[in-house]
Amino acid sequence: MQTSGTSGALRIERLVKEYRAGTPVLRSIDLTIASTGLTSIIGPSGTGKSTLIRCINRLVTPTSGRILMRLAGEEVDMVQLHGRALRRARRHIGMVFQEYNLVERLTVMENLLTGRLGYLSAWRAWRRKFEPEDIAHAHQLLAVVGLSQFANQRADALSGGQRQRVGIARALMQQPSVLLADEPTSSLDPKTSVEIIQLLRDQGVQRNIPVMVNIHDVELARRYSDRIVGMTGGHVVYDGPPAGLTEEHLHTIYGGKAWME
Template sequence: MTGQTLTPSSCGALRIEQLVKQYRPGQPVLKSISFAVQGTGLTSIIGPSGTGKSTLIRCINRLVDPTSGKIMLQADGQAVDMAQLKGADLRRARRRIGMVFQEYNLVERLTVMENVLTGRLGYLSAWRAWRRKFDEADIQQAFELLQVVGLATFASQRADALSGGQRQRVGIARALMQQPALLLADEPTSSLDPKTSVEIIQLLHEQGVRRGIPVMVNIHDVELARRYSSRIIGMTGGHVVFDGAPGELTDEHLNTIYGGRAWLN
């Protein structure tokens, strides 16, 4: 990357330091968030609506610009501060962060295969990206990923013909096409039925382990987070109030995170 010196880092795939985001002056949504994500495994972020979970995920990949703090991403043995990047440097760094969206963000008129291949657009020249001219190796990889997510027979179908769970699988395959160093998912199960939700979180967990990358998921289902996460981060009021293994998450912690006790019964 130009414009910023990259230095070797041994601090893990992601390190966040004193991250602050405020949409209005004096009203921060994220209040000096700090933590590190190292190695593989699924990290679930839990907390009530409006506490900053989605803002945190979107700050990490710069869909939202942070107000202050550092977002140190490690990829290919080097670390860069995502919070400071601009222009071409930012675009190059972002292609190493896969993103799975709550509302899928597919191009409805394109086929499943074409949607998966868009995960490689960040690696193409502007001319080839405009023409959607992909290498044969990219096409082969897309077919393999469709097999991984269980949609090999749907490659030629339009995205708007799929169910919600199938669309989310396409979104996961598209994110994996980026060959990410970090995979993020913003409430990927919020529109899905319980069975499909389990399948999607299990798929994210398995792919993180298989590819040796960390996965961070913003999720409302606490029991699902406990089942598949190696780590849970609990947020409330823009602060991290719990950070530990699923087995360490007690009812008292949940009371602190969500407030009240009636929902625990």
């Protein structure tokens, strides 16, 4: 479905998701995401942060609403896409997962190249016949994420931080129009968490694409985000710059002061 007249790389309109009828997890979400910058989504567990991210790339199917996204120069409503059209759209949406979602028995290089499978014919994908330029690009991305020396290492031999760097490089292999990350630091130590968020932000800036991150670490979000979206109970209750996020806002988002003590 092609549309026109919207601003920003991504516009979410009246988005609702119900896993059980009459019990919405997302309650009429409206957001417009600019074409660049890091947007962090914060809020308590169960408030719909991961569901929002997963609705955008259609890992979860919304109940109603629109997700208008500019992909490869065309604006589409992700909610209306199915089958081949949905697969084509997903090629342009990079996704970084909390638990990495790597193929453990494959090498780092092989995991990166899976980011190009959506661009291959079924025959070439089955045979893993990648173009020389894709292989060269994978080597470049390994250098970007600091893993050049691990190209032939199996994924299951890496640390958590290294695995997440592979996940980021794999998402960038898609040459995405938007980069999504679902709790990318939740399993990592504080130092590695900072490195991962900074890497995501830097790559968004360098590639001129928006980055959306679902994150629990409020201070990390404040430090590196251009914009913070605070959610509670399936609603957006704060949407603005990190500097504007007050303790009062945090009390509303997280339900009181006890969590801060």
